[in-house]
Amino acid sequence: MSDSSLELPEAAVRRLESSAFSSGLTVPDFAACLDLGLQPVGLVQGFCVMRWGWYGAGSGYMRGMNPYAPGQQNNSGYAETYRCPHGFVSNEHRMWGQNLEQTWVEEAWSEGYGSAYRRMLDEAVSLGAHGVIGVTDRVNPLADTGTTEFHFLGTAVKVEDGPPPAGGVPWTTYLAGQRLTKSIEAGFMPVAVVATMASVRVWAYCMTEYLMEGSRGWGGPTSPYEVEQVSKAHMAVRQLARKQVRQQLSGDTLHGARIEVVNRELSQGDEVIDCTLRGNRMRRFKDFDDVPPPRPTVRLT
Amino acid sequence: MSANGAIDARAEMLSGAKSLAVASPPSRARGVTSDLSIDEALLLHGAGWEPVDLVCGVSVVSVPIGVWNWGQGEITVASVAHNAAVKGAADQLRDECIKVHGHGVVGVRVQVEVRTHHIDVELVGTAVRPIDAKNLPASPFVSDLSARDFTLLKGAGWMPVGLAFGASFAYAPRRSAGDVMKQKTQNIELTNFTEAMYSARESAMERMQRSALDVGGQGVVQVKVTEGPMHFARHAVGFTAWGTAVRLVAESHQFVQPQVILPLNDAVVAFEAQSLRST
């Protein structure tokens, strides 16, 4: 869906209607912009606050905890089960554990990110812009877990004497200034800013719990031991993020990708791992020229 | 920038804009994902290599309880755990590189966290290969050299062969109360302490050297040495040494013959878009 459900705030409409443009470009970036034949038309932003549940309705708290009740399993995402090698030990003994992809968290995140992004594009379209450069996207978790704000800021530009992009959807990029010029000269056209988030929950089984807590109660290993469940979860979350990004690329290239991983350790070896991957989606529009080998220099300052 | 340069950039921008003016059908091709900046991608291409994909390796190794209690000498269990975690992560990274048909991984970002009960190591980098290469090498290299440094070294006739790493943990030695009082007013070297720290540091360096020899390196560049007490146990000190093992593959070292330049800029801090935010 391409319409955002919120209308632009009244103040935004007033600001965008004035004829003087504001831009978030530095002076060198502004100079490079004009060199490329890009005319800045205004500063645009988009904002969204999302909340997703941890407990109760709409949450995944009770999902995946009972392997014996089919239909409660999370079938659409990554899941890996671990079973305890001991016989019955006690009621507190965690007989099985699971690495679970939290698809509901990922959906909420991409909805929030997408809404904020589309609102920024709406502002750009109202200015008649062809693209948005120098985009900064800030994803800030607020006070309680599960509430996050998404804020986009960028400079809307028009390509002088250029055609508008197909479908009237402005192209966007994190780049500005010299880095953008170099990309264009190398034959890469920015298409969109791309970001995705993958989230995996580790429900630790007994072996993982003992290894992560360092307890030796029942005679656990006394030498270092790879905590397979947690390592696998970490690898999985990064692979999922990359797979999700590839689906959004549709054959284009992702440049300047940045992976950020945050993990929250909960009690008894459980943890939640969130991986965010962002980058510039670019499309080749000409072949590589032969770049002359750069001259190495020594500066005398 | 010359007048020619300005005209070219505009023309390119127009071509680019035109390429997006036509709606393109969705493609099934596998896109390249890389964490290289455009500068690095161009330099790499100039050297005849291209990025293939972003690859990661993670390993979490447990540290048994009681390891950090104050003892004497080296904390071997912790050192073994640390080295195992790094090796595990590097192996995973290499596996991912082989899966995407890369010849090596550059720009590896290393993140190590030592916690009370486990040591986590994360490696993230970009797999690269010679343009349109068909064959696969026996074992891809892993290096924390940036793509730029990789192309520079390659131009000089050297190639990276692997990550060289060594770690060691040691307890701070204790002084008896009598010694403390006696030494209070003296300027004196504390030989126990010196030796213990020396020993641990040299140990870490030696392990790094050995890991370089194991991958067939002739040298290690960009060695980074870190040391510091553990947050959760201030009497335990950890030392690590990292670097990239390299090997001369050309007949001899190729000299670069740099040009000397004198820039006329004053150093000035540019105003950035980020400062529009209050943070």
Next chain:
Amino acid sequence: MTQPQDLPKDAAHRLEELEHGLFTSDLSVNEFLLVKEAGFHPLGFVMGSSIYHIGLQTRKWGESQELTKLTEAMYTARELAMNRMEEEATELGADGVVGVRLDVNYYEWGNDSAEFIAFGTAVKAEDGNSYRNAQGKPFTSDLSGQDFWTLMQTGHVPQGLVMGTCVYHIAHRKLTQALGSVGQNVELPNFTQALYEARELAMTRMQDEAGQLKASGIVGVRLEEKSHQWGSHTIEFLALGTAVTKTTGEVTLPKPITIISLDN
């Protein structure tokens, strides 16, 4: 137990491995290439350290004076660390050490004691000449790879890292003096005199060291001021630089191109 002057046995073992052909260096790739351009090859990463206990020294609250005991301690501790680093370099057969860094670490379990560390990369000339200094020891310098290459192009050779240190106590102002100047712009003669003297002492000592090396000059002088852990009225002034001498070779530095760079 080994003597403080000898290298610990772990160091000897590591250096042996380096002598068999493996080199290590903490030079960046840029520096590595420039060191090669200058006609040198890195041999190995060398370091020296010493954990030193710094004794108490009484001081008069109202007088500005040098705390000679502390000065001696800071100097001796650094010398020990530098000497051990030089010994490692000598063991490798090096002509010199570049990129020397001096660090001071404080650990919580050592009250009044600190670890002084000296790091650097040992290098050897590839043309077979010896570049050791007037005392026959490998030269040390805190020059980066880039500065080392540039220096060699100007026809100068480093002799050694020279340092002068002075730990100075600055008198506290008497209460009447403090009250008398409330609300006025006034120069504080105590502070001025104290800091002036302290800096001069540090720099003179540094120049004396250069004299001992029979150097013709000092480049890259840095003056550092730290209170370490003594409180704000006691400051250590450390003057560091690289002593150099002119070789008989002519200046080969090519004429620089002036540019105005357009990116940040």
